[in-house]
Amino acid sequence: xxxxxxxxxPPGVVVVGMHRSGTSLVTSIFGACGYRLAEQMLKPRRANxxxxxxxxxxxxxxxxxxSLHGLQWNDVEGLRKVNGRSLPIPxxxxxxxxxxxxxxxxxxxxxxxxxxxxxxxxAWAELLPEAHFVVCLRxxxxxxxxxxxxxxxxxxxxxxxxxxxxxLARGLSLxxxxxxxxWNFAQAQPRRVSVVRIPRDLSTLQRATNxxxxxxELLHAARGRVRLPASVxxxxxVLYRRLAALARPDDVTGLLTAVGG
Numbered sequence: 001x002x003x004x005x006x007x008x009x010p011p012g013v014v015v016v017g018m019h020r021s022g023t024s025l026v027t028s029i030f031g032a033c034g035y036r037l038a039e040q041m042l043k044p045r046r047a048n049x050x051x052x053x054x055x056x057x058x059x060x061x062x063x064x065x066x067s068l069h070g071l072q073w074n075d076v077e078g079l080r081k082v083n084g085r086s087l088p089i090p091x092x093x094x095x096x097x098x099x100x101x102x103x104x105x106x107x108x109x110x111x112x113x114x115x116x117x118x119x120x121x122x123a124w125a126e127l128l129p130e131a132h133f134v135v136c137l138r139x140x141x142x143x144x145x146x147x148x149x150x151x152x153x154x155x156x157x158x159x160x161x162x163x164x165x166x167x168l169a170r171g172l173s174l175x176x177x178x179x180x181x182x183w184n185f186a187q188a189q190p191r192r193v194s195v196v197r198i199p200r201d202l203s204t205l206q207r208a209t210n211x212x213x214x215x216x217e218l219l220h221a222a223r224g225r226v227r228l229p230a231s232v233x234x235x236x237x238v239l240y241r242r243l244a245a246l247a248r249p250d251d252v253t254g255l256l257t258a259v260g261g
Contacts, residue, residue, distance in 0.1 A: 009105050009129075009130040010105060010107065010108050010109050010110060010130070011109045011110075011130055011131075011132070011258070011259075012104060012105075012109065012110045012111065012112075012128060012130055012131040012132070013030055013035060013109075013110070013111040013112075013131065013132050013133075013134055013255060014111075014112060014113070014117060014124060014128065014131050014132070014133050014134070015027045015030070015111065015112070015113035015133075015134045015136065016113065016114065016115065016117050016118040016121065016133060016134070016135055016136070016182065017115060017118060017135050017136030017137060017138070017178070017179075017182065017198075018115060018118070018136075018138070018143055018174070018175050018178040018179055019073065019115045019143070019147070019174075019178075020138070020142075020143045020146040020147055020150075021115070021136040021137065021138040021143055021198055022136045022138055022196075022198035022199070022202075023113045023114075023115055023136045024053045024054065024113065025198075025202070026113070026134060026136050026196060026198075026205070027053040027054070027111055027112070027113040028053045029205050029206070029208075029209055029256065030111040030255075030256065031053065031111065032209045033208060033209055033256040033257070033259055034109070034259040035109050035110060035111040035259055036104075036107050036108055036109065036110045036111070037053060037055075037110075037111060037112070038054070038055030038056070038057070038058070038112060040055070040056045040057070041053060041054055041055060041056060053113060054112075054113055054114060055100075055112050055114075057096075057100060058100060058112050058113075058114050058117075059114060059116075061093060061096050061097065061100065062114050062116035062117055062120070063116070064093055064096075065087070065089060065090055065093050065116075065120065066087075066116060066119070068090040068092060068093065069087055069090065073115070073116050074152065074174060076170045076173050076174055076177075079119070079173075079174065079177035079178075080173055080177060082119070082177065082181075083180070084177070084180035084181045084183065084184045085181070085184070086119070086120060086121050086122035086123060086181060086184070086185060087119050087120050087123070088120075088123055089120060089123045089127075097127060098127075101127050101128060108259075109258075109259045115178070118135075118178045118179075118181050118182055119178070119181050121133060121181065121182070121185040122185060122188070125185070125189060125192060131192070132192055132193075132194065132255060133185070133189075133192055133193050133194070134193075134194050134195075134196055134252060134255075135182045135186065135193060135194070135195045135196065135243070136196050136198050137179070137182075137195050137196065137197050137198060137240070137243050137244060137247070138197075138198040138199075139240060140172055140175045140176075140233070140236040140237070140240060143171070143175050144168055144171035144172055144175065147171055148164075148167060148168075148171065152171070172233065172236050175236060176235060176236050176239060179236075179239055179240070179243060180239060182195075182243065183239060183242060183243055186243070186246055190246075193246070194247075194248055194251045194252050194255070195243055195244070195246040195247040195248070196247065196249060196252055197244055197247045197249075200247075201247060201249035201252070204249040204250070204252075204253060205249065205252060205253060205256065207253065208253040208256035208257050209256070
């Protein structure tokens with residue numbers, strides 16, 4: 001893509017969103033449609049038995065970047081203080097980030113994903129002017145339920161016993177922190193963002209895969225009704241509706257069909 005001020009680069013897609021929101025599934029769809037994914041990815045685990053479709057180097061870089069900001073992906077209090085602001089790439093990581101950008105530009109159209117990248121969207125937008133950002137949006141109740149079932153403690157030591165209501169509240173706070181960052185970025189750069197509602201828009205995306213098979217059931221549907229703490233649930237529901245209103249699944253299928261796989 002030629003941004004009018006520099007060399008032409010192959011088009012790229014960065015898939016982001018809160019953890020347990022379908023980013024792996026959506027990235028796999030881009031791969032099935034011909035986008036170049038990483039050669040060395042995170043290995044499948046019980047939480048994602050078909051794989052994360054996540055570049056190991058991208059994963060390690062984002063863990064390091066958060067650590068240099070004094071944060072972890074599930075730091076409830078720390079991310080609440082960030083309040084949706086896009087974090088800068090630390091100076092100690094600038095070289096690594098530049099090398100990854102160069103590596104992805106060496107081939108054809110590419111795609112990579114990382115939930116932590118949701119917290120660094122403005123920085124990546126500046127480094128990758130050719131990239132389009134796909135935000136995976138899943139209902140907060142479904143996300144928190146999925147995290148609880150895989151045993152997430154939301155940054156609390158395992159020795160401390162938490163009542164379910166408190167764990168739900170902390171999980172919702174994390175969901176809100178990530179999605180607030182996505183919302184703020186979408187407001188700042190609306191032409192570079194597409195929101196995909198998970199699982200509502202998956203059937204639309206599947207029509208662009210030319211028969212490729214992916215398993216939506218791996219999203220692990222919630223077991224019955226999840227009762228969320230009222231105060232934080234209202235705040236999260238408002239944000240969810242605002243982001244959902246930005247969803248344009250046909251825009252994403254346009255990206256998928258633009259590359260012959």
